[in-house]
Amino acid sequence: MWDSCGWESQLLETGFLAIFLCPVWTLSQIPRRCPPSLICIWTFRWLIVRIMLGAGLIKIRGDKCWRDLTCMDYHYETQPVPNPVSYYLHRSPWWFHRFETLSNHFIELIAPFFTFLGRRMCMVNGVIQILFQVVLILSGNLSFLNWLTIVPSLACFDDKSLAFLFRSGAKKTVLEIQNEARAGRPPKPTRGILMRRVVNVSLAVLIGYLSIPVVMNLLSSRQVMNTSFDPLRIVNTYGAFGSITKERTEVIFQGTLAKDPKDPEAIWEEYQFLCKPGDVNRRPCLISPYHYRLDWLMWFAAFQTYEQSEWVIHIAGRLLANDSTVLSLMDHNPFQDRGTPRWVRGEHFRYKFSQPGSSRAAQGKWWLRKRIGAYFPPVDLEGLRGYFQSRNWPHPHIPQKKS
Template identity: 85%
Template sequence: MLGLKSGLIKIRGDKCWRDLSCMDYHYETQPVPNPMSYYLHRSPWWFHRFETLSNHFIELIMPFFTFMGRRMCLISGAIQILFQVVLIISGNLSFLNWLTIVPSLACFDDASLAFMFWSSGGAKKTVLKIQEETTAGHTPEPTKGMLIRRVVNISLGILIGFLSVPVVMNLISSRQVMNTSFDPLRIVNTYGAFGSITKERTEVIIQGTVASDPKDPSAVWEEYQFFCKPGDLYRRPCVISPYHYRLDWLMWFAAFQTYEQNEWVIHLAGRLLSNDSTVLSLMDHNPFEGRANPRWVRGEHYIYKFSRPRSTSAAQGKWWIRKRIGPYFPPVDLEGLRGYFQSRNWPHPHVPGHRS
């Protein structure tokens, strides 16, 4: 069901999924690329088309194999797990792919997994014997505990079935939405990934300066570095899956929107101006560590692209090349942010040794 939801949202979403060109962009523009993303991005065009077709087959066709008998169910489970492993290798998609592997394990029955629990009596033979007896109708009289468990299982199935009605209606709707919860308990939800693909990677680079005048051409602006999101052109993309750097992920979303749509970015700037240790613990490099706090912080907007192998940039050790778009948010200081924070009922950042 997870794969089917993702497959449908793709077919109904970005046209690049229909013209098979989405993988031309995905590796470079996904939230947090890893080192393999760099090399996979440079694959031939025909390989990217093959990847997209394979994605459609696995997400739109393979889920139905689950209901086509034991052998087809086993094949479906194996392919789904292999697909998730490929996604893990090709990008840092957090714990998403690891969680998706879990329901795929249900495709494997006891007989197929018996080799993992081999015993002197032969676990596989025992399982097969039980299955043969069940098929022949030779089942033991259910105990009280078995009956209670059966009632609980049926009740839970009815509850999930009832709560899943809006999810299924959304699934078959031409106006399908993704990543939405339909009940207050959040037991069932609709899911979908990468219904649209960004064609250019934009990044917000946060910079600070100790200069008194941010408009002074001689002001030196120094960059903050996040743990994993692209910033330093010479830093190799990281490997973190299944770990999840939430701030890095949120910065990816902020980069293709505006700071007005992501006011938390200004809140982040205020915390950096006050050298807030909690916020700085979420970042890899603070250029003002052990020095005076920055007087101004700004956000700059850049287009990032992977450098080309064997190019001059790559020879210099650059994994990325970038081009400035313009300002993302203007230079701000603590005093200038006071009214902004008050209007939103945010506590004003406090600088140790000063009154705020």
């Protein structure tokens, strides 16, 4: 499912640039006659510069907490899908959170310009950006986004700095190619090499032209993030966490077998997602570099209404029919082998990390939660028929048992 998020545009752009980085006429790991063009390398460097500047500028222009250095007081607890390390980092001292926020501004707003200050400073930026992504991987479940961001960061290093990664024979070949280039003895141009040069120059012109609205967006006080100005998403503008939610809320799906949902004796049982917070006793999960899209979308839905996220009602209808596709995206179905629920509702809760070392934590509670109210009222299959028809959704049906 492609839902126009920043990581998808970044994946498209990175994949597009990789086409021109790979050798065409040989399967050799080190193509001697036609090594990767410096133009291709710079397109990747330009990508990492835009990714980081976009993220840094949207923060400075967005939430006040990025300017008063308090955003990290909330981020670990309220990020889309926290991991176990997030639980402990959230309780770091206030001064450490201020240091984190200042470091974030330096990494995203200052370090990218090192790319244009010569070989050594470019490599410094590469080291900074890769270490930054590793920290993000360890402290949260931001899916494959951080791993993907490491890819253009590698372009900040040249062959000499990465020579230790090659076998001895390959390392010798790389050094010979570099020495020939420095001595002004490039390989004799062939028709294929000339064609490749034309393609590389054309790529530079294309990226430069498509970068104009992106740069204008970065300079604008009305900057938007995770947007493309061309239909193929070849050059995009990026950004993340321009605003930070100060409280974590969750939508919890509950079902019951009771005939009357208003019956005070009705037992409502909870569905558990693969990773997002639900059961307060369940340890936050580790999923990076994988990505559970439904869990992420539920994070967005929690600070909207079900009218703004109508797909939540679609999920409820599928749960009422014990739809195997939707249930495969969940960790626990309370009605497994017990038939189908008569009613499903959405409850809205506020979640907070428990205090490490407290009595609640000693009881195995990773989270504390408090009910806010109903997110959507109890619904049944028949009651949803008109709702589904008005939106041209296929009405779910309870699967018939095999005789």
